Amino acid sequence: MNGGTGTVGTILVPTDTPIGEAAQLTPENLWQVFEWAESKPYHSPDPDGPGTVITGLTIFTPAGRAKAEYGDWVVHTRGGAWRVVTSAEFEALDA
Numbered sequence: 015m016n017g018g019t020g021t022v023g024t025i026l027v028p029t030d031t032p033i034g035e036a037a038q039l040t041p042e043n044l045w046q047v048f049e050w051a052e053s054k055p056y057h058s059p060d061p062d063g064p065g066t067v068i069t070g071l072t073i074f075t076p077a078g079r080a081k082a083e084y085g086d087w088v089v090h091t092r093g094g095a096w097r098v099v100t101s102a103e104f105e106a107l108d109a
Contacts, residue, residue, distance in 0.1 A: 026050050032107055034091040036099070039071060039082050047071060051088050051096055056081050073098050 026046035028035035037047050048055065053073050057066035070083040073096050080098040082088050087104045089097040099107075 028090070031089070031104075033097075034089050034093075036087045036089045036104065038087050038101075038104075039084055041084060044068065044071070047082075047088055051090070053082070053088075056083075 026037055026043060026049075028037045028050070037043065037050065039047050044055075047053070048071055051071065051073055053071040055068045056070040056072050058069040059065075060067045070081050070086070071088070073080050073082050073088055075097055076095050082098045085101050087099040087101065089099055091097060
C-alpha cells in the first residue's frame with residue numbers, strides 16, 4: 015500500500031489497496047470522506063452537555079448502514095460497494 019490517505023488542497027486522494035480504494039477517517043478529512051463516500055455524519059451524545067457531536071460517518075454498505083469511527087478505513091471495493099474496515103483489519107490486508 016502507498017502509506018496512507020492524503021489530500022491535495024481540499025481534494026481527498028484515496029489509498030489504492032488490494033480490495034479497492036480506501037481512506038482512513040480522521041477529524042481533519044471528515045468532510046472530504048463524507049463527500050467521497052456519499053455518507054452521512056454520525057452523531058453521538060455530547061459528553062460535555064446537551065446536544066450531539068459528530069463522531070464519525072454512516073456508510074451505506076450492501077449489508078446496511080455501518081459506522082466509520084475516526085481511525086477506521088472507508089473502502090470503495092473494486093466491485094463498487096462500500097465497506098468500513100478497522101485499522102487492525104486494514105493492516106492485515108498488507109500482511
